Amino acid sequence: xxxxxxxxxxxxxxxxxxxxxxxxxxxxxxxxxxxxxxxxxxxxxxxxxxxxxxxxxxxxxxxxxxxxxxxxxxxxxxxxxxxxxxxxxxxxxxxxxxxxxxxxxxxxxxxxxxxxxxxxxxxxxxxxxxxxxxxxxxxxxxxxxxxxxxxxxxxxxxxxxxxxxxxxxxxxxxxxxxxxxxxxxxxxxxxxxxxxxxxxxxxxxxxxxxxxxxxxxxxxxxxxxxxxxxxxxxxxxxxxxxxxxxxxxxx
Amino acid sequence: xxxxxxxxxxxxxxxxxxxxxxxxxxxxxxxxxxxxxxxxxxxxxxxxxxxxxxxxxxxxxxxxxxxxxxxxxxxxxxxxxxxxxxxxxxxxxxxxxxxxxxxxxxxxxxxxxxxxxxxxxxxxxxxxxxxxxxxxxxxxxxxxxxxxxxxxxxxxxxxxxxxxxxxxxxxxxxxxxxxxxxxxxxxxxxxxxxxxxxxxxxxxxxxxxxxxxxxxxxxxxxxxxxxxxxxxxxxxx
Numbered sequence: 001x002x003x004x005x006x007x008x009x010x011x012x013x014x015x016x017x018x019x020x021x022x023x024x025x026x027x028x029x030x031x032x033x034x035x036x037x038x039x040x041x042x043x044x045x046x047x048x049x050x051x052x053x054x055x056x057x058x059x060x061x062x063x064x065x066x067x068x069x070x071x072x073x074x075x076x077x078x079x080x081x082x083x084x085x086x087x088x089x090x091x092x093x094x095x096x097x098x099x100x101x102x103x104x105x106x107x108x109x110x111x112x113x114x115x116x117x118x119x120x121x122x123x124x125x126x127x128x129x130x131x132x133x134x135x136x137x138x139x140x141x142x143x144x145x146x147x148x149x150x151x152x153x154x155x156x157x158x159x160x161x162x163x164x165x166x167x168x169x170x171x172x173x174x175x176x177x178x179x180x181x182x183x184x185x186x187x188x189x190x191x192x193x194x195x196x197x198x199x200x201x202x203x204x205x206x207x208x209x210x211x212x213x214x215x216x217x218x219x220x221x222x223x224x225x226x227x228x229x230x231x232x233x234x235x236x237x238x239x240x241x242x243x244x245x246x247x248x249x250x251x
Numbered sequence: 252x253x254x255x256x257x258x259x260x261x262x263x264x265x266x267x268x269x270x271x272x273x274x275x276x277x278x279x280x281x282x283x284x285x286x287x288x289x290x291x292x293x294x295x296x297x298x299x300x301x302x303x304x305x306x307x308x309x310x311x312x313x314x315x316x317x318x319x320x321x322x323x324x325x326x327x328x329x330x331x332x333x334x335x336x337x338x339x340x341x342x343x344x345x346x347x348x349x350x351x352x353x354x355x356x357x358x359x360x361x362x363x364x365x366x367x368x369x370x371x372x373x374x375x376x377x378x379x380x381x382x383x384x385x386x387x388x389x390x391x392x393x394x395x396x397x398x399x400x401x402x403x404x405x406x407x408x409x410x411x412x413x414x415x416x417x418x419x420x421x422x423x424x425x426x427x428x429x430x431x432x433x434x435x436x437x438x439x440x441x442x443x444x445x446x447x448x449x450x451x452x453x454x455x456x457x458x459x460x461x462x463x464x465x466x467x468x469x470x471x472x473x474x475x476x477x478x479x480x481x482x483x484x485x486x487x488x
Contacts (some may be wrong), residue, residue, distance in 0.1 A: 008351040012340070019339040026487040078333020083395065085299050085331075086352040245302055 003079065005088040009096025010103075013070050017104055023065035027104070028053070030061040031111040046184075048128060048171035052206035053180020055112050055137060056199060059144040060176055062108020063101045066168050067152035070097045071238075080248060094153070094239045101149035109141050135208045140215070143224035143231075144176075147198055150234030157238045160250055179203050195219035197247045198227040240244035252277050252435050253327075253404055258297050260290075267293045269459035271307075275437040275452070277403070279428050282450035283439040286487055290459040291439035292332060298437070299329045302473055311404055315328035325353070328397040329406040334389050338382035345381065345396050353400040358398075367395045371425070387418030394425070407431055407438040411445045423449050443480040453479070454472050457487040 018024070034054025041047040067119040074080040083093065115133050122127045155172060157213070159165035188194055188206060195201040195216075201223030205215060241247050253275040258371045260268040275281035281380045283291050296302040298309050299318045309316040309323070311361045316323035336345065343364060348402075350360040368377050371391045376384070381392060390410065398405055411419050426449055429436050442445050446453060455463040455470070463470055463486045476482035 002354055003351050004358060005352055005354075008348065012337075012344075012348050015344070016339050017339060025321070074335075077335055077338070078331065079335030079337060080335060081301060081331045082329065082335045084301060085327070085329050085354075086322060086349065087321045087354070089321070089353055188313075248301065 005086075005092040006096035006099065009093055010099045013066065013097055013100030014103055017069070017100065020065065023069070027061050027065055027108060028111065030058050030107055032046070032115045034058070035112060035115040035119045036204060037121050038116070039125070040069065041124040046210065048125065048210040049184050049207065049212055050129065051116060053136075053184075055109065055116075055206060056176035056180050056202060058106060058108040058112045059105050059141060059148040060173055061154040061171075063105035063145075063148045064173075066104045067097075067101045067149065067156045068159075068162045068165040068169065071098065071101075071153060071156040072159045072162045075248075075250075076161050090242055091239050094235065094242065098146075098149050098153055098235050098238075101153055102145050105145045105148050106218040108143075108216060109138065109145060112200050113138055113141075129210060129212050133212070133248065136209050136215045137206055139218060140202050140209070143227035144199075144202060146231035147227040147234075148231075150231035150238070154234040154238045154241070159243050175199060183207065188214070190219065190221060192222060194218050195223040196226045198223070199232050205210050253298060253310055253406075253437055254308075254310040255298060257308065257312070258294060259305045260293055260302060261296055261305060266435065267459050268297065271456065271459060271461055273454045273461055273464060275404075275435050277435045278430060278433045279345045279451040280426055280436040280449055281452045281454060282446040283437065283454050283456060284441065284443070284446055284483065285439075285456035288454045289487075291441075291456060292408055293459075293469075294456070295329070295437075295439055297404055298406060299327060300324060310450045313385055325400070326402050327404045327406060328400070328402040328407060330394050330410055332395050332408045334388055334411070335382040336384065336392055336395040339380055340381070341360070341378050341396075342368070342378050343377050344393055345445075346399050349396045355400055363399060363401065363424040367399065370428075371395045373423070386413045387415060387421070390414060390418065390422065394422075398429075403438070407436070409440055410438055411440065411442055430449065442476070443483055447479040455483065456485045462486050 032088055038047050039052050097102040115129060117134055120131060153166045156165040159168055180203055183200060183203045194204055205220060209215060255271060255273055258268050258271040271294060285291050285442060288475055297304055300316045300323060311323040312326045314323045346364045346367060368374050376388055410422055451466060453467055453470055454461055470482045471479060474482040474485040476485055
């Protein structure tokens with residue numbers, strides 16, 4: 001039986017990513033740091049308000065290293081050229097890589113929520129919100145996975161080296177970080193137009209969940225669809241970028 | 252068989268490949284030689300379809316690489332200048348990755364991997380990760396990976412670069428085996444000793460144009476030279 005090329009690429013990237021222990025460790029640090037900080041600050045009435053920002057950040061940090069290695073790294077070590085010479089449509093190669101990045105991003109989100117669950121039970125914070133709210137948080141944060149994977153991949157395709165990729169990705173991290181923090185200081189009211197803005201929509205919904213409010217399913221679907229669409233757009237742009245000779249062979 | 256017909260390619264207004272025509276036939280090793288910057292790598296990239304032609308036509312076993320790039324690539328295995336191994340994957344995993352990408356069924360791929368490990372004398376490094384491989388081992392791995400699906404045409408960009416004497420000899424033996432098996436082997440090089448030792452036909456390129464082609468003996472005869480190196484200097488002056 002022939003394995004579809006995107007699945008072949010996906011499996012290779014996951015295996016390669018899992019063997020990069022140092023990158024895995026650094027990505028995991030983001031996952032437990034946030035919830036632990038929330039736990040340490042449990043006496044503060046706004047401790048839980050930190051969680052949305054960290055959760056959104058881990059979707060991006062989980063994707064970062066593998067996106068950088070599988071695209072900018074691929075070019076730096078000279079493996080992109082032989083890879084592109086395989087009799088496989090470019091879209092399959094990009095899709096397989098993106099899917100693998102999604103897997104790592106999703107792992108980041110899940111690990112953050114698991115640590116948050118442990119913190120919830122270890123502190124009196126479970127009187128503020130119910131554990132089931134974490135499941136709703138997963139539903140809200142899930143569409144950030146394809147978005148983060150797509151945008152990270154696009155940036156790392158544009159970058160000529162992993163070093164350059166890292167500096168762009170560092171700047172990109174400001175988006176979930178600042179959205180997560182500023183939206184707590186300047187809380188815009190959640191409405192359809194706000195829900196449709198990727199990151200901001202998620203932040204407002206996650207924030208509402210940390211205050212024990214019940215989720216608005218229609219807005220959740222709207223925010224999810226917008227984030228996934230943007231991720232798909234980044235994926236298409238990556239494929240387009242890789243058709244450029246300048247991008248494949250450096251500028 | 253690889254046919255290149257009037258290939259043209261320019262970068263930022265500079266004509267790098269200029270109406271270049273030649274063919275590399277089955278059962279022979281064809282060398283594309285020329286000084287640095289003469290357009291050898293660009294020509295090979297045009298043949299493998301990684302660069303788009305401004306003008307001209309490349310046919311791999313009669314398949315037009317512009318009209319059916321995937322069909323042409325299926326019949327082509329290429330070793331690039333950078334080799335490009337994955338440091339965290341083993342030799343066997345590299346071969347499996349490319350074999351699967353090239354659409355080989357699992358049972359056939361297992362047998363092919365065993366055969367390649369023997370042919371390239373890589374049994375010892377079969378399950379070692381590529382990180383820390385010597386240049387010779389890296390080259391063998393990249394070449395084995397490129398021909399994992401047993402393509403009829405094999406293209407190599409400066410394959411002897413950085414190889415020690417032993418690895419260079421092993422490479423030569425491999426290339427001769429491919430030729431004897433009826434494959435079409437096309438390599439680029441600027442090392443005249445390598446070319447005269449292994450190539451049946453030499454295509455001399457200078458400033459993106461073919462300036463001469465023939466067997467090493469024919470090229471020496473036509474330029475009244477005692478060695479291929481002398482002939483090369485004469486032809487590319």
